[in-house]
Amino acid sequence: MPDYGHELLFGTFILPSSHDPDRVVALAELTEAAGLDLATFQDHPYNSEFLDTWTLLSWVAARTERIRVSANVLNLPLRAPAVLARAAASLDLLSKGRFELGLGAGAFWDAIEGMGGRRLTAGQGVEALSEAIEILRGVWDGSAKGPLRLRGEHYPVPGMRRGPAPAHDISIWLGSYKPRMLALTGAKADGWLPTQEYIQSPDRVTANRMIDDAAAEAGRDPRQIRRLLNLMQVGFSPDNRGFLQGPPEQWVDQLLPLVLEEGFSAFLVGRDDPRLIQTFGQEVAPALREAVTKERKESGTATGRVRPAVVLAKRLPGLDYDALPATLAAASVEPGDPDYERVRHSYSRQGSPALVIRPEGAPDVIDALAYARTQNVPLSVRSGGHGISGRSTNDGGIVIDMSKMNKVEVLDRATRRIRLEPGVRWGHVAQALAPYGLAMSSGDYGDVGVGGLATTAGLGYLARKYGLTIDHIVAAEIVTADGDLLRVDENHHPDLFWAIRGAGGNFGVVTALELEAYEVDDVVYAQLVVDATDTAELLGRWGRLVEGAPREITSFLSLFPGRRGDPPMAQVTLVYAGDDVEAAQTALSPFLEIGPILDQQAQLAPYSAIVAPPGNQQRGQGLVDTHSGLLHHITPQAADAMATMIRSGDVMIMQFRSVGGAVNDVARDATAYPHREQNFSVLAATVPDRRSQLDKLWADLYEHLDGMYLSFESETSPERLLDAWPEPSLSRLRAIKATYDPDNVFNRNFPIPPAPAQQAGKETDHAA
Structure with a gap:
């Protein structure tokens, strides 16, 4: 039989004894510590000597961080597939994609029937398992429309709502030995999971061939089906005492043909012996991986994922x-x-x-x-x-x-130096830093990713006290257009370091950022809901209060148009960057006078709580027609123009964010974000069929604006480029672009055209 090219997996097959639950869990934790990949457990719900396997799987998933967990195999007759589908998806979501589903048609029918399960013949068991697989996959299918309906003889589903979708594509591995089960494995499953000592007739080679034939008949590539093997009668000893009864190097020699000649790619040891598990993980697994890699390279074996x-x-x-x-x-x-x-x-x-x-x-x-x-x-x-x-x-x-590159590290607590990968969400960053008493101002929504915000500017709830996110970046790692991985800081590629702090999406793919966080634990968080009938007066009063407030206060205001006869409404968020409640009350109290207060709340809360990531799915559900600008002050003229916009009915929302404070302490040429004199950011958004009306209304406001906050703008015309980067910033950026991305590979995120080569040289010389 061929080598199917699957990545090798190694794991354990643990007895879930109820007599010593702590030892069962400890063996699973040892599985992870030994470097193995998978902890699996028998499932015999009728055996009172065993822990309930599903409960155990959940507990072990919570106690570990890396290994996958699975039943070996789950007893389908006592696990209703519609409920099992949701339970499996839930555990996979909670464990961040670490659950796999080993599944069996059932055995020990007297015991199953004694617990209320229905006795099935061997043929009926195969049919029931086939139906169950259809249900599982149907529930997990996040792209399917409408309810799941299946006319099954054993598991009919008249009309079930689908979901939740699991965190990853859960594999279904079948424990099968007889021809009909092997055929089902080839036709529908993702893996074959037998126990070596139970394989009799057909033997391993014949069973594998039957799976391949069934897969081909079903229009599948046999390589789609992983071959796993439980190994029960195994042990380590100084000399050769039989199959997998000897030193680690003998194990490698005996397992290697199973991979290369029979296609097995996962081996699970069924001995609850800590020393055996440790030796298997630390000596056999790496040596076998090395040997297989060498053989595959020499033979040219195709590896990797196979798509149906x-x-x-x-x-x-x-x-x-x-x-x-x-x-x-x-x-x-x-x-x-x-x-x-x-x-x-x-x-x-x-x-x-x-x-x-x-x-x-x-x-x-x-x-x-x-x-x-x-x-x-x-x-x-x-x-x-x-x-x-x-x-x-x-x-x-x-x-x-970049979502899988999502690590957060505190490199040095004394200097508050942290390292962030670009795919991590800011809410998770806040949670990771909270135990150290650290924080980083980073927008107002916990699901926002690090990479985009931290290379644009980073206007957050603590901005007036601590500045923009980019003001705290001390180094970055970036892959440039030609494939170089560069570390940039003030002394290494300083031109690129300058550029990525404000225009980063134009110059490469940032793979890590190092920042200096600041000491923040609890903050005072307040929200007001205000009648905005007198919109212009409300905006002007809020603007004056913000400018006159201490730097500890950062405030955002969202303005919504009136609906169904109701007046416009404003939601004001206020954050006091500190835990001095008395000082916060003094600073916040004047904001109660900005207009008719419809609702209010205030609380002392950890910073991480106010940016907790909601984990929303992304379905293109937002408003994509937007305009963005910056204001020095909310003057009466600007307030009138914005009031006209929200009263028009053509603007769905306007948002205002306070800048100023520490943001404006930074010199305008210190980073590629040059807007260091303005005090407010304004955003207006609408639906596509009202974009033209938004454009006209924005044109009336435009004369009051000076600059633009890049993340909130959907138009990328040359005029808007100069709003984002007024000269000489734009020319400097174009010269740097010509150096690091002359072919304009990164041309979607508010694209900066590279300067012609001659001009680029002059600008670079001038910048130097």
Whole structure:
């Protein structure tokens, strides 16, 4: 039999004894500590000597961080598949994609019947299992429309709501031995999970061939089915005492043919012996991986993910999928893949990319960028996907999605130095820093990704006290257009370091940022709901109060038009950057006079609580037609223009954010964000069919504006480029662009055109 090229997995098959639950869990924790990949447990619900396997799986998933968990195998007759589908998806979501589903048709029918299960013949058991697989996959299918309806003989589903979708594509591994079960494995399952000692007739080779034949008959590639093997009668000893009864090197020699000649790629030891588990993980697993890698390289064995024909049929034209490097195969998502619906859209805009690549490190980013440059399709880079413009997705192109690069590290608590990867959400950053008493001002919504915000500016709830996010960046790692991974700071590529702090999306893919956080624990958080009938007066009063407030106060105001005869309404958020409640009350009290207060609340809360990430799915549900500007002051004339906008009915929302304070302490040429004199940011958004009216209303406001906050603007005309980067900033950026991205590879995120070569040289010399 062939080597199917699957990544090797190693794990344990643990007896879930109820007599010593702590030991069972400790063996699972040892599985992880030993470097193994998978902890599995028997499932015999009728055995009172055993812990309930589902409860145990949940507990072990919570006690571990890396390993996958699975039953080996789950007893289907006592686990209703519709409920099992939701339970499995839930555990997968809670464990961040670490659950796999080993499933069996059932045995020990007297015991099953004694617990209320229905006795089935062998043939009926196979039919029931086949129906169950259809239900499981139907519930997990996040792209399907309408309820799940299946006319099953054993598990009919008249009309079930689908969902939740799991965190990853859960594999269904079947414990099977007889021809009909093996045929079902080939036709519908993702893996074959037998126990070596129970395989009799057919033998391993014949059973594998039967699975392959059934897969081919069902129109599947046999490589789609992983082959796993439980190994029970095993042990380590100084000399050879039989199959897997000897030193670690003997194990490697005896397991290697099972991989290369019979296609097995996962081995689970069924001995609850801590020393055996440790030796298996630390000596056998790495040595076998090394041996298999060497043999596969010499033989040219194809490795990586295999997609079924139904997925291949959904590939979009214009992209050479076969040219994708093997290193990225497991990290890529195509239109037919189960994960596609999760990654195709941004928060604001719907998209249909031909391929989404999710790197796990800088080498993957380099490979992804090199591949993308060979394809004549749009390229988008996404950190969190909350950019209002929606430019982090596209139609028919490639998206480099950084969501899997999401680590947060405190490098040095004494200097408050932290390291963030671009795919982590700011709400998670706040949660990770909270135990250290640290924080970083970072927008007003916890689901926003680090990469986009921290390379644009970073206007957050603590901005007037501590400045913009970019003002705290001390170093960055970035992959440039030519595939170089550069570390940039004040002494290394200082021109690029300057540019990425305010225009970062134009110069490469940031893979990590180092920042100096600040000491923040609790803050005072207040919200007011205000009748905005007298809109202009409300805006002017709020603006004056903000400018006169101590720097500890940062305030955002959202303005909504009147609906169904109600007046316009404003929601005012106020954050006092500190835990001095008395001082906060003094600073906040004047804001109670800005207008008729309809509701109010205030509380002392950890900063991490007010930016807690809601974890919303991205379905292109936001407003994508926006304009953004900056104001020095909210003058009566500007307030009147904005009041006209919100009363028009053509603007769905306006948002105002206070800047000033520490933001304006920074010199305008210190970073690529030059707007260091203004006190307010203003955003107006509407729906597509009212975009023309928004444009006209914005034109009346435009004369009062000076500059633009990049993240909130959807128009990218040359005039708007100068609003974002007035001279000499734009010319300086164009020169740097010509150095690091002369081919304009990064041309979607508010694109800066490279300067001509001669001009670029002059600008660079002048900047130096």
